[in-house]
Amino acid sequence: MFWKRDHHPITYLILLNTIALPVALYKIAIAPKEQTMGIIQKIFYLHMPLAVLSLLLLLGGAIFSVAYLIKRKNIFDRFATLSIEVGMLWATFVLISGSIWAKKAWHAWWVWEPRLTFVLIMWLTFGVYLILRRSGTGDQTKKISAIFALLGAINIPLIHISVHRLKLSKNQKGGMILDPQMKEALLYSFIAMILITTLLLFLGNQVSKKMAHTTLLQEKIAEEES
């Protein structure tokens, strides 16, 4: 049987995901409609966990970038790229799903308010990071990319301040009372999103490790040939 032959964590993660995601979707489906938002509030069950995870991943990427700038070890650069890739995937979803929500709730696809503006700037900066990082494998490229990751990470505390301190954001925290079924759906969604993120990080790590290995071998061959 496959579970006796293969004890790789990815196998367990795939199994956990195949259970957690349908359960979370079922809980979201049976959760009651919110009184003022109606059905559009169901986007919140994916939007909120993925927003938190994207910020954590992008912050993690920036921390690995700092570690790379200090230690100059390739493993930190690899972890930074991986973390930012998955973080950007979720940030893209958060931006688009937020826009869909805003269209229904605020009657506009986009509102230039502090939080959304900082999120967009952060997304663009990390986007530049990914483009730069894919453009080459040299130390200079890695160094400049790491600086861009730091620039992007500056926005993370600004997003937090814009919501909790400035009180300018329409997207303010607090005041929302959730039904127990809604809380349950949110909890299950959080667990499912954490599991999917872990799976993507594990898969991405396997691939990027092999990619780095073959790049190194290719460089050695090129050196020998020259």
Add this chain to the structure above:
Amino acid sequence: MNDNIEMVTKINTIEQIYTPVTLHKSTIQGGETMVIVAYSLFFLLIMGYLLLLTRRVVQIKKRMNRINKYIKHGESNE
């Protein structure tokens, strides 16, 4: 006595105004399509990332083939 009557009247008025709104009505109607679009987008993004990883795996295999050919070529020359 008069004060008590006034209080009851005020409370009744507040209940009449707020009860129907808070218990039964949604202010935003519809949006099912948008919810479906958002959830589809989530799965599309995951599929997109998995496709990207698959593309990289193919790239790694191509590279490994080239490296193996180089090693075999070197061995045959020796």
